[in-house]
Amino acid sequence: MSLQKFKQRALANPEVKAEYELLESEFAFIDQLLSMRTQAGLTQAQVAEKMQTQKSNISRLERGNANPSWSTLLKYAHACGFELTIKPLKTQSHNH
Secondary structure (H helix, E strand, O other): OOHHHHHHHHHOOHHHHHHHHHHHHHHHHHHHHHHHHHHHOOOHHHHHHHHOOOHHHHHHHHHOOOOOOHHHHHHHHHHOOOOOOOOOOOOOOOOO
16 A cells, blocks of 8 residues: 555545644744744754743654643744744634
């Protein structure tokens, strides 16, 4: 079975699809963090210094191995010269 067919079959399961969508948004967010740091031209060490934390904490955050507080995310964004906002999105009903 090809990866594409496996993915289609797996995503046909509503529980798998919901989990996949959660991971997809998490990866998109991590990508956004990396993009902010790259645009700022900063290394992990430089961001850590601006946030008064350890480089290992920045590394964990960027790998998705952390459960950061909103305060930490704001500090990261500010260290890179960005602002963050929260925008509520209404979830789509799974009852078809």
